Amino acid sequence: MTRRATARLLGAAVAVVVLAGCGGDDTSDSSASSDRTRHANRTHETTATTATDGASTDSPAGAATSEAADGPAFPAGTAAQEQDNSGDWDLVLTDVRVGSHEGYDRIVLEFAGTGVPGWSVKYVDEAVLDGSGRTVRLGGDSVLDIYASGTTYPAEGEAGYEGPQHFAPADGGDVDVDDVYVGGTFEGYTQVLAGLDGVPTPFRVFTLTAPPRLVVDVAD
Template identity: 50%
Template sequence: MRRSVQVATAVAGLALLAACANTTDDPPAGPTEGTSAPVTEAPTDEPTTTSPTDDDDGPVAAPAEETNEPAEDVTYSTEPQNDPDWPGSGGDLLPTGVRVGAHEGYERVVFDFQGSETPGWRVEYVDAAIEEGRGQEVDLDGDAILQVIATGVRYPEEAETDLLAQGSFDTEQTDLVDEVFVTGIFEGQNQAFIGLDEQVPFRVFTLTDPSRLVVDLQLGES
């Protein structure tokens, strides 16, 4: 009789231990086959030139609202112009935006850059918009073509390609400037073309915080 009680007690104890073992926290189960876990996308920087045109041909250059004036020795001319250190060297700048605006006496094209340095530059009228590297001619709106070369730029990382300002930018705020086309980065230089109704005097200067390259096109007297 006593032996039967001891056996029953031992069996009950083993059952209790088994029950306690089953109450431990199991790791959460992963998604079953055929299902996927929800994905949260990280926010991205908003580019400065993403407004589509009415006919969805491409982005429209955002307004250039700067009213900054250059130094007194920066004057208008139709002759080729470049910064004193041209052609300069490589840098940390990434071209990220194109903006166009109309002001009293001139229209302005601003090229935005991400980075801490100041771009070098050369701006001049050319007979045709020929893309560096590939040698192909760009079909650009306008009767006059102003080429803009910026130096001190770098190639983007894989995660930065969506930030690049590249391709055609239509203009809605200006009469003289018809189109801006950015061909992109080639051998440390960023090439762009400004299509104009006619050749006019221009001036070029840079601004900082953030880095910008500014091209002003002088308007004739009406």
Template identity: 45%
Template sequence: MKGTTRRRRAAALTAGVATAVLVITACSGGDDRDDPGPSTPSPAASSTPDPSASAGPTDTPTGSTDDDGSASAPPFPANTEPDTSEPSAGAALTVTDVRVGRHDGFDRVVFELGGTGTPGWRVEYVPEAVEDGSGNVVDLDGDGTLQVMISGSGYPTDTGVAEYAGPNPLRVAETDEVEEVLLGSVFEGSTQAFVGTDEVSPFRVYALTDPTRVVVEVRNDDV
């Protein structure tokens, strides 16, 4: 009986060793190509475009300073649709200077203002230059008439700021699109001005500060 027991124990031990060898072999994997390894998901492509990749024009362009004292704006998209912006509450501003300049691809008109608050505007092409209040039609050089209404305006007696007293209308021979600029009067809280253009060309409008300015740029598509 003891011999039989020893044979059974030896057989059991042999079977156990064989089982352990099989387990170790199985854990080793044998072939690395069957093991995908740790899963490291690659970052998914974002469906939201990077805003810096297609940044449009800003309201405060950066760049060199031009002869007219305003910043040089980058190339810009534009159209011929009306452009509007609201003034700040209680704005009381007077146009103190008007400047016109030629730049690469566009002409710039700058209306400098003094007083308090932030100006608004409505700029659009109109069939003819008609003065607010009187209804008189004004002769203006150019085939296009761009009306500029600067809201948040006040009379010099109200703002305490002396109004523009330079050439009016203002003409600059070197410009491509802007023929002349005529500054009108203040009526019902807005200063009216007209920009005579060579044709009905795309334009854009934005404001600058220190000093306060409303800038109108008329694009020249012939360059």
């Protein structure tokens, strides 16, 4: 008999004794480990800023806790991905950051407000801003067009995104995301364009909560 089977028999015997005597309750403890990933962004000028994203402590919306750190599996190809937003929404963009992880680079759009953002993410031939139709010049060889749905402008007196509109990841990192342009919000959608080094590679998209975030991981 294995140790696990013996432990189960002993546990069952103890439970019978306790229930026969005075009733009982069943409690269990759980623990989760988290790691903190450092992200650094800089503007296209010379100002450098650093942000920490504790994404691994949260669960992707609608996914198991075990997927919190890594998200769903990467698809085999590079096809566009779409998902509707859900819940009563008033999401306002507050931060955009980029970080390097083992095997992939992560782009995070963080929001304030309620609801779960939806998305439409795809590779495009050129970086074009929604609404104005203006073309943006981005560094890199490929362009990833990211839309978060269920978003709106900040209410009067409410803080929104105050970071750089055009920035690149900090020097010295192994990030294949070469350039980022925050396009803004238009008719319920917030657009972010990313210029990537090399040919298009598979990407995955999911959401995190507390605060609401849209995560785009691009495979190296």
